[in-house]
Amino acid sequence: xxxxxxxxxxELITQLLEDDKCKHQINAVVFGSVLKGFGRAKRMDRLWAAxxxxxxxxxxxxxxxxxxxxxxxxxxxxxxxxxxxxxxxKARGLEPNLITYSTVIxxxxxxxxxxxxxxxxxxxxxxxxxxxxxxxYNTMLDGxxxxxxxxxxxxxxxxxxxxxxxxTNYTLTVMVRLMGQGRQLNRAFELIDTFAQKHRIRxxxxxxxxxxxxxxxxxxxxxxxxxxxxxxxxxxxxxxKVCQSLIRSLIANGQAxxxxxxxxxxxxxxxxxxxxxxxxxxxxxxxxxAISCLLESGSEACALAPPLVADIRTVxxxxxxxxxxxxxxxMTVARQHxxxxxxxxxxxxxxxxxxxxxx
Numbered sequence: 271x272x273x274x275x276x277x278x279x280x281e282l283i284t285q286l287l288e289d290d291k292c293k294h295q296i297n298a299v300v301f302g303s304v305l306k307g308f309g310r311a312k313r314m315d316r317l318w319a320a321x322x323x324x325x326x327x328x329x330x331x332x333x334x335x336x337x338x339x340x341x342x343x344x345x346x347x348x349x350x351x352x353x354x355x356x357x358x359x360k361a362r363g364l365e366p367n368l369i370t371y372s373t374v375i376x377x378x379x380x381x382x383x384x385x386x387x388x389x390x391x392x393x394x395x396x397x398x399x400x401x402x403x404x405x406x407y408n409t410m411l412d413g414x415x416x417x418x419x420x421x422x423x424x425x426x427x428x429x430x431x432x433x434x435x436x437x438t439n440y441t442l443t444v445m446v447r448l449m450g451q452g453r454q455l456n457r458a459f460e461l462i463d464t465f466a467q468k469h470r471i472r473x474x475x476x477x478x479x480x481x482x483x484x485x486x487x488x489x490x491x492x493x494x495x496x497x498x499x500x501x502x503x504x505x506x507x508x509x510x511k512v513c514q515s516l517i518r519s520l521i522a523n524g525q526a527x528x529x530x531x532x533x534x535x536x537x538x539x540x541x542x543x544x545x546x547x548x549x550x551x552x553x554x555x556x557x558x559x560a561i562s563c564l565l566e567s568g569s570e571a572c573a574l575a576p577p578l579v580a581d582i583r584t585v586x587x588x589x590x591x592x593x594x595x596x597x598x599x600x601m602t603v604a605r606q607h608x609x610x611x612x613x614x615x616x617x618x619x620x621x622x623x624x625x626x627x628x629x
Contacts, residue, residue: 276307280320287327298332305335309342317342330362337369344377366397372406379413387413404435411444420452437469443476450484455493458484472504479509486515491523502535502545510556521563526571530578533560539581554589557582561591565598572602
């Protein structure tokens, strides 16, 4: 089973069941391995066959077995069978445990059926000996964020705290994403401050990525820039794709100089009024794309490209640029000096031209 040979495992079990000396050793735990294997392999016909044979052999399914089958149903678009499985559990005198409830909640949330998710959560709260944990609440909050259920998400957060559960950075990330879906950017910024003050949670890169993305989704570039600067002051770098989207949007909206400043900050290059990061995980493709955006914009943006590349070479000496970008940089430098006179201009152009070429 561990090596992916589900059929081999099931065949071995079948052989052992035919052996009078071994058949009594085959129990629900052994069958559970096969059920999980077929579920993960998306072979539901084989899973149902094994589940039925298990019962036909007089082996009563355990809660763990039911959890495995329920998880397989949710993973393989057979959600309609879950209700019958839950009823079968109760008929056998088996009470769903926290894994049962959290598995069902996760499955229906991923399907976007939040009404069903809240119904299962209600059953969980009514059950004895079982209590929702932070995983259940975070899963519900994630579902609310995807569905844009802002008020429901805020209420869940309050209920989570009332249950004595501490929010995490993941909780904050989901809440920021939720506020972005509801176009409540002020509330998203407020939550970061609240979590820091009341829960001592310092926003990480995932939180700031969600915040910048929320601002971009709401087409609010000033707030996106503010969120990005807060990330820099916190010494964290948002996700590279979000950084790329912000810089591209700034250049497209005539804020190329500020975009270059943000890029310099990310690369640890000196820049006025912005903090710099000591370490950077931006790859060369990101840098190349940013340079291309500058070169494809107006003349003022183009003029920023050669000195930027020259400075980048100081921290990325092995940076490789496409030949087309090299030509565009050379043409930009040439245009900057086309109206100057004679040898002095040519000498100045050469000095500025040389640094951004890879040695």
